[in-house]
Amino acid sequence: MANLKELSKTIPERLSGGHRLCAGCGASIIVRQVLMGTKDPVVVAAATGCLEVATTIYPYTAWEVPFIHSAFENVAATISGVETAYRSLKKQGKVTKEIKFIAFGGDGGTYDIGLQSLSGALERGHKFVYVCYDNGAYMNTGVQRSGSTPRGASTTTAPYGEKSYGKSQRRKDLTAIVAAHRIPYVAQCSISHWNDLITKSEKAFQADGPAFLNIMAVCHRGWGIPQQDAVDISKLAVDSCFWPLYEIVNGKLKINYKPKNKLPVMEWAKRQARFNHLAKEEYASLVAEFQADIDADWGRLLKREALDQSGTVELPKEKAE
């Protein structure tokens, strides 16, 4: 159980005020809460995107800790370099402190252009935490569709129009792709559940190898919601199982939160302007598919949890000759 009183006394403020993220930005909430997961000194890397751009407008930096940005698709490769320098210099006795490494990338810089460098870093087993702050589009450049944009959402490169209902493809299950790299710790989190998020962050920082946190970041500009509703909207995403909260510890999946009343996904979607058009009668079947996809994924998650938590798996017996 994360103790906020204790954390407020012991964790240094790593992200200062004065950055130029929008009022009510989900990304900055994620950064602050994730960084509550460790007392150790941290080196932060970020991919090009809202977070990086708004926190480091020369000569202003909101980072009170060492920070590096190099390009868009390579934050995982960049932090791999820093982490390797650390191991090399520590081996030589030139660095003695315990330092933690963390990379932040948006869904654009993680699901799409950053996927290769993320995959390489995970495969190599660097000891770092990767946080994807997933707001479901390339927000910094004006809400363009990404591999994480939900089907049916309107973005500026897959807008709702006379001949289109928005993005026609389903979003990638990046958390599963990352888990397939067999890293020690993978989790999905949401700012609506701060205790779950901070606890998972603590586990991520303690993992003996790469750790990945996929955290849903509300973007009120891109989603079309009032700026103070970030947390409420996140809770609806979790309660509708659009964004289930689970973790995969050394390959074993555990669901951390099962909503008592699983809400229909439209309870979440209808609050956002990017989904407004789905209220139309002509999109009823699309909405039904949306719901069916969520339900199927949730069902698979429950099955996998049951399998992983049950212990051994019975292999089918060979037929006798």
Add this chain to the structure above:
Amino acid sequence: MEKVKLVPFSGNQSAAYAMKQIEPDVVAAYPITPQTEIVMGFSQYVADGKVKTEMIPVESEHSAMSACIGASAGGARTMTATSSQGLALMWEMLYIAASTRLPIVMPVVNRALSGPINIHCDHSDTMGTRDSGWLQIYCENAQEVYESMILAVRIAEHPDIQLPVMVCQDGFITSHAVEGVQLFDDKTVKDFIGEYKPRFSLLDIEHPVTVGPLDLQDYYFEHKMQQSDAMKRTLSIIPDIFSEFEKKFGKKHNFVEGYKLEDAEVAICALSSTAGTARGVVDKLRKDGHKVGLLKPRFFRPFPKDAILKSLSKIKALAVLDRSESFSAGGGPLFTEVEAAFYNEKSNPLIADYIYGLGGRDIFEADIENVFRQLIDIAKSGKVKEKIQFIGVRE
């Protein structure tokens, strides 16, 4: 005279051995022909515990340079190696490495850029990155590769330079050909390059820095001005490093290397291994009484304008050999920069461009002799009949 011990090393082996003696803290490795042997050779040194370097077996060259940037910003002495498509893939990161002022040293084994895909030697890869802000050293043979790697570390890390350096050699021609190479002893190399003292480090927790910020219109130009100024200053700083190298190892280095230019009337200007071929032709033509000479620029970035002008001041006709095409409709990159260098001079030679060797097309002594004979004609007639020619291509 004391006999110098030579080992049979290829250009790639020489580069790998230099890296071994430099013993960087971090090396990022990705394979690409014809550079692969450098990272392979170095990996074996690591596997045998001969170096303390931490290797990062990256999944692409873009990630190789990204990881180098991260490692160098983390205070580590960092290297990688590449060629052709690999260099092209890391193109954006080259600019970022230079603009972040990180002293990364990278052997580049020159190979033609696709398309079509070709694994053989030409200079289109490194010429394509000539505006990236990296220094570029071109090497004629394995010995020069070996020595230039060691020099490059001191140049890159000089407190008033702080720029990354590419050490280039001809793909297959130099990288894979075995020559007799004189190696220096480990201690002298280590003494010369010294301990790496990074300007800053992300691992210096007490002094947090931000690397790679966003510059708006109000600061980008100033940061570029700093880079421009640094590159200009290298011309006055590097000669001191040459002197130190000579004192330590007894080997002379310079921005350019002239051969029989003192009384030459015509000359060829060529980079890398082709200069070696041309040297033999100079000797042959000299025997017949022709006053011919050769200029081999060793540095292309910074562009050693003064050294080139000084070397060629008395030349009447000059042929620049370009192993790449800029597709500017105005000749190759070496030619255009050499010709521009002469623009404000009171007297300048008649200059012609000869583009050759693309995609590993061989250039023979006979071809070079033909160029010299054309130069002799040009000097006599005072006219350049064909400004830009292509050697060895079939019509």
Add this chain to the structure above:
Amino acid sequence: MSGKNRQKGWKDIPIGGLIDKGGTAKEYKTGDWRTFCPVRDESKCINCMICWAYCPDSAIKTKDGKMTGFDLDYCKGCGICASVCPVKCIKMEKEEK
């Protein structure tokens, strides 16, 4: 925002785009972005620190495990503190400038 930094020339700034210390953004007061300002009823506050954990702009001041106020230099008036407060002791009020 102070304009004095805009006068620095290329000789006066660190090379390579380096920002050579942390937290310089604190010189940039985003407090003037506000339309609404958070106001807290201290008597209702239970010092749970949830507002502190959520403020996107690190604008909740704390001391010894107690919430001591809002840092109006940086508070952008987003209203998230008011929305997450479990006892609803924070209200967003239109700020008179």
